[in-house]
Amino acid sequence: MMGQELFEHPLRQYAEYGVTELREESPRLGDPASFEDDTATEEQLDLMEEVFARHAEDAVTFDEESGLWIVGPEEDIERMFADREAFLDALEAGEDPGV
Numbered sequence: 001m002m003g004q005e006l007f008e009h010p011l012r013q014y015a016e017y018g019v020t021e022l023r024e025e026s027p028r029l030g031d032p033a034s035f036e037d038d039t040a041t042e043e044q045l046d047l048m049e050e051v052f053a054r055h056a057e058d059a060v061t062f063d064e065e066s067g068l069w070i071v072g073p074e075e076d077i078e079r080m081f082a083d084r085e086a087f088l089d090a091l092e093a094g095e096d097p098g099v
Contacts, residue, residue, distance in 0.1 A: 017080040019072035032062040
């Protein structure tokens with residue numbers, strides 16, 4: 001489980017978990033809902049294809065905590081999200097999440 005300092009800084013989590021943020025592409029890719037509901041523009045679709053091509057071995061997803069699109073090994077991204085969830089669960093249970 002991650003500690004509070006790491007939990008409070010999603011961008012720092014990326015280095016810890018081997019995830020890369022797509023800072024330049026994120027504003028152009030925009031809201032992930034546009035890909036889910038088929039309203040993405042041609043530019044967004046083309047850019048997403050470029051991202052998939054550049055990161056063919058990695059997962060691509062949107063991180064709501066940072067508002068950025070991210071790429072990395074699927075297991076590492078899932079572990080990062082699971083550790084965030086475990087941190088919140090510990091807080092809600094009145095436990096020290098930093099342990």
